[in-house]
Amino acid sequence: MIDVVIAGGGPAGSSAAIALAGAGLQALIIDKSPFPRNKACGEYLSAGAVAQLRELGVDRTLAPLAAPLDGIRLSGNGARVELRFSQAGWSLPRLRLDDELLRAALDRGAAFLQARIEDVREEESGSLLTVREPSGETRDLPARFVIGADGAQSIVARKCGLSAAPHGEQRFALGGHYAGLRDLDRFVEMFVEGSSYFAVNPFDAAHANIMVIVREKDLSARKNDVDRFIRERARALSGDSARFAEARLEGKRVAVGPLAHSTRAVTAGNVLLAGDAAGFIDPFTGQGVYLALRAGIAAGRAIVEAVASPSSARRAIEHYGADLSGEMRRRAKLSWIVRSFVGYAALSKRAARNVERDPERAQVLIDAIAGCGPVEPALRLGTLLRLVA
Ligand SMILES: Cc1cc2nc3c(=O)[nH]c(=O)nc-3n(C[C@H](O)[C@H](O)[C@H](O)COP(=O)(O)OP(=O)(O)OC[C@H]3O[C@@H](n4cnc5c(N)ncnc54)[C@H](O)[C@@H]3O)c2cc1C
Secondary structure (H helix, E strand, O other): EEEEEEEEHHHHHHHHHHHHHHOOOOHHHHHHHHOOOOOOOOOOEOHHHHHHHHHOOHHHHHHOOOOEEEEEEEOOOOEEEEEEEEEEEEOHHHHHHHHHOOOHHHHHEEEEEEEEEEEEEEEOOEEEEEEEEEOEEEEEEEEEEEEEEOOOOOOHHOOOOOOOOOOOEEEEEEEEEEEEOOOOOOEEEEEEOOOEEEEEEEOOOOEEEEEEEEEEEHHHHHHHHHHHHHHHHHHHOOOOOOOOOOOOOEEEEEEEEOOOOEOOOEEEOOOEEEEHOOOOOHHOOHHHHHHHHHHHHHHHHHHHHHHHOOOHHHHHHHHHHHHHHHHHHHHHHHHHHHHHHOHHHHHHHHHHHHHHHHOOOHHHHHHHOOOOOOOHHOOOOHHHHHHOO
């Protein structure tokens, strides 16, 4: 029986494996994709995510591959606001991030199996996973603990009865790496229109990751001409026709959706969910990788504690579940607050004016979202009223 099977080798899975392997536990990562593999993502890493990478001991390997980011510019509803990070974020392709994280986990002693997990059943002494290998063969693997880090379509969450019906508008993301852009600097740029938006995350002055988020009903109209859509919306929303006029896709286009996944709990017996598998937050605020790394490390540590002291194993897992659920609730609220500010013209114009005069008014909120400041003060009514007073 394997100590811990980790479903998924993304940031949540690899960070859990690093935490487990560091404590001498046997961890097997199972992923359906061969690595390096790509992942639809804006590829912005908040300062909080960078701090987690430092904690995992991989920041020095990754820093030379990343472009530093000083802040974010939001445009939409006739308002434009520039917000500075108090600590730099990174722009870093997921192909590189996820591969280096997995490599670090394997270097520390974790093992990797390329296979699709098809079933997870609870057994008396742990769980039994059915996996299908690329050859088509299936086999059963018993595990004492399972970490479901298998993303927003998590089979572990579904098979363990942890999924809940997703709520809210169904939206999809389209995008990829673009060249031929002009005058990009060290700011992420977000262009918002209702519940649709697109994000430009620069790698250098001419290259960026561009992600367009659209409602389901707009998807088919956009799908065949994403490049033109991006150029048109960029021009309309930024009022600048030149910067995006020659944007052209480099490499493969990514498409993903619907962007929704909810859970009713994040643990069941000896199964712990982490990352997107535990619940999905609107990518608008770029908190996903931070949350995935944080949850992965915490899941690994909870299992280390449970193995070291079997009499308090249940408590360690329950504590993990309560802490992660609380953190996700608070971060979903932050995301909702920002979307509300940006979504209502009157609020966004007022907030933009206030922040221009006194950038400090927004700093508590920016730092909380970036994972480098406390969340509670950012959720206080007084903090939010100061933005629109
Ligand atoms: C459009 C978009 C833009 C985003 N932009 C940002 C951003 O700029 N910054 C940010 O911080 N976050 C962003 N996010 C969120 C971020 O991408 C996720 O939060 C993050 O990838 C979660 O990591 P994870 O390890 O939980 O899951 P993933 O990275 O999704 O990894 C899950 C892994 O599980 C594997 N898997 C799935 N099912 C199975 C199975 N049955 N068997 C075996 N393996 C399986 C997959 O192959 C995959 O490798 C964005 C998300 C979207 C959709």
